[in-house]
Amino acid sequence: MQERKPKNIFVQGAISAGFIAESIQKHSTKTDIGAHSIFLGQVRADTLGNKQVIAIEYTTYQEMALEKMHEIREAIFAKYPLTCMHVHHSLGVIAAGEICLFVFTSSKHRKVAIDACEELVERIKQELPVWGKELFEDESHQWKKNT
Known part of the structure; x- marks a missing residue:
C-alpha cells in the first residue's frame, strides 16, 4: 500500500457551498468511482438555558x-x-x-462509501483534538460538549 502524506484538513472560516460543489464536480472525471458519501456538519442555534448559540469558535493544536x-x-x-x-x-x-465539517468518501460501491464516511465522522468527533466554544447572543460563552 502506498504511504500517504499527512494533509492539512483545516480551513479558516466556514466551508462554502461553492467549495463543496467544486469538490464533488472534480470527481466526475474519475470513472472508477460508483458511489460517494458526504457528511456536512452545520452549526446549530441551540438554546441552552435561556441563551441561544449564535456561533461556535473552533480551535485546535494543529500539529x-x-x-x-x-x-x-x-x-x-x-x-x-x-x-x-x-x-x-x-x-x-x-x-x-x-x-463547519465536510467529509467526503468515494468508492466503487455505495455501502463501502457510506460505512467509511460514518466511521470517519464518528472517529473525528471522538478522537480529533478540536475544541468548540459556543458563543451566545448575550456575548457569554462555554466550551461545547460533543454528543
Whole structure:
C-alpha cells in the first residue's frame, strides 16, 4: 500500500457551498468511482438555558490534530477499499447555519462509501483534538460538549 502524506484538513472560516460543489464536480472525471458519501456538519442555534448559540469558535493544536487525523485516515483506508477520502474542518468563528465539517468518501460501491464516511465522522468527533466554544447572543460563552 502506498504511504500517504499527512494533509492539512483545516480551513479558516466556514466551508462554502461553492467549495463543496467544486469538490464533488472534480470527481466526475474519475470513472472508477460508483458511489460517494458526504457528511456536512452545520452549526446549530441551540438554546441552552435561556441563551441561544449564535456561533461556535473552533480551535485546535494543529500539529497534534493533523498527526491524529493522519492516523485515522490511514486506518480508514486500511479497513475500506476507498478511491478517495476528503476531510475539511473549520477553525475560527462559524455562525449558526454555516458548515463547519465536510467529509467526503468515494468508492466503487455505495455501502463501502457510506460505512467509511460514518466511521470517519464518528472517529473525528471522538478522537480529533478540536475544541468548540459556543458563543451566545448575550456575548457569554462555554466550551461545547460533543454528543
